[in-house]
Amino acid sequence: MKNLEENKLDNPVWNSLSETHSTFAIDYGNSKFYNPDYCLFGGFIELKSTPNAIEQYAALTENFFVVGEKPEISGSLKIAKELVCLQMIIRKKIQFSVDLEIVKLTQNHNEALCSLVNLVQPGYFKNKTPLLGDYFGIFKENQLVAITGERMKMNNFTEVSAIVTHPDHTGKGYAKQLITNVVNAIFDQNKTPYLHVLESNIGAIKLYEKLGFVTRRKMRLWNITK
8 A cells, every 4th residue: 555655755954853863964954965074965945945054064064965846056056966766665665585695784885895895886885874763784704795784764655775685796686685675674674675776777677676676766966165
């Protein structure tokens, strides 16, 4: 059954920072941003609020993203690029057997976790990002080779994020096992999992569809720099 609050996913940053992740919010009124030590995302409910909020946030970090409608900016700031993503959602548990050892990562794994994500997806992951949710990994010969975790959280929805496999270990089904583990754990919390993926990442989209995700809408991420 479709969740009646699903429209909150149209503005995922704003609603995460208004609900479960409110303690991580830097609140500029009608625009909200994550504390940049944790995540570099912002969202808004009023377009005219964005120039002032973005200018203030830019004093804290030089490179960040606004998610949703194209924001207005002023001064010396610029939109460096636009990323078009698919927002995908899954509405029931994945019926797939997890047969590899999956480790819930702790603070002791933080350096390896951050290194792996920034190797494969540079520019998004901060040292405190793992504190936003639970992260899980697969190790081979004591090396962290694949991870998946949780990022933005609302009362009824949790974003699956950092679906990353080391380039030397792709094609072994690690992502499938980790996504299954994380998705089903989110359902166990009585929340609905969703994710964002670049619309050009056809291979990943096909995997997510096989696991039961469906595309809900397109989302745009606006990369803002000085």
